[in-house]
Amino acid sequence: MDMDSMSGMDMGMSATSSAAATTATSSSSSSSSSMDMMTMVFHTSTNDPLFASGWTPSSTGKYAGTCIFLIVLAVTYRLTHVIKHRTERYLISRATHIAISSHIHTVDDDGAIEKYTASTSSISKPLSFGDARPWRVSIDFPMAAIQVILAGTSYLLMLAVMTFNVGYFLSVLGGIFLGELVLGRFAGSVNAH
Template sequence: MDMSSHDSMSSDPMNMESMPMVFTTSHHTPLYGSGWTPSTGGGYAGTCIFLVFLAILLRLLFAAKSVLEQRWAIAARNRRYVRVQGRTTEAGRIDQDPDVKTGSLITVNGVEENVKVVQARSQSTPFRLSVDVPRAVLTTLIAAVAYLLMLAVMSYNVGYFLSVLLGVFLGELAVGRYAQNDDHVH
């Protein structure tokens, strides 16, 4: 390999030689592009604080998704009850019969008799625009924030790495109990 080809490779910004492959403590490490390169200690601290908040946001999004998934599951279960027209409820029969002194308001099925429980044909819930679009948007936001945090960690800057870990810790401490059913362990 001659020197001219070597010089052209070293001027290439995507050259592997210019990317650090070990952790660094430099306060001038670019984040997401050359336009975001801290030039002072305060700028570096601000970048680290931004990463802490970004990691907290990721944990908040996980918790929000978990809470919404629980609400959507409850709403789907509640939609399984169908009102049957023309059938009198147990409470209605007690009110109409003058000889009945006491009565039970709950039937053998555990619900009022004018309600029929519809069994689901499959384990998955049907497509609902009001559920699936917000779910897709939230999942896309989670992926975007997670990838931004991954890129920060891949800069191999110790301060960025520790900031992301601190943000994950604080976010989990604040809202981790709400995301207990979430499969993501990022």
């Protein structure tokens, strides 16, 4: 190769590399501007979109309304836990007809009926799939529907927290606290006093 052809190649390569550098620089600046829009640190902006670009608070009042919505959604999340627990206990007890105590009726010498209650004891066994209750539409379908609502609500709350907005984050935590404070006692054992 002679020098002229090499210098022509160098010129062609330098033009190509400068064009690539320009493209990389513009690509870098556009990606940095998109990273500025999605900060990965907690911040206190009042105009972060929630769930969709159409739900972007444009004033302090709308931001407060969004925070109140998140509090209500978090209370609903806790309420769904309570509903799931109580519905499951109700449906299973209704379907299985397991007697907690057995009643024995006898007739004494005077002809009066006496009622004796003998408690049944349950022996705890290790968990096995053979001991599982049978599948029933009346139990499993409502429980699956409640679980879908529970999962959808929890994912929406997670997405709100992932905006890294301090107000949204504190609203979710406040709603869960409020929901537990008001509704937590209803999720306990039905027979507990």
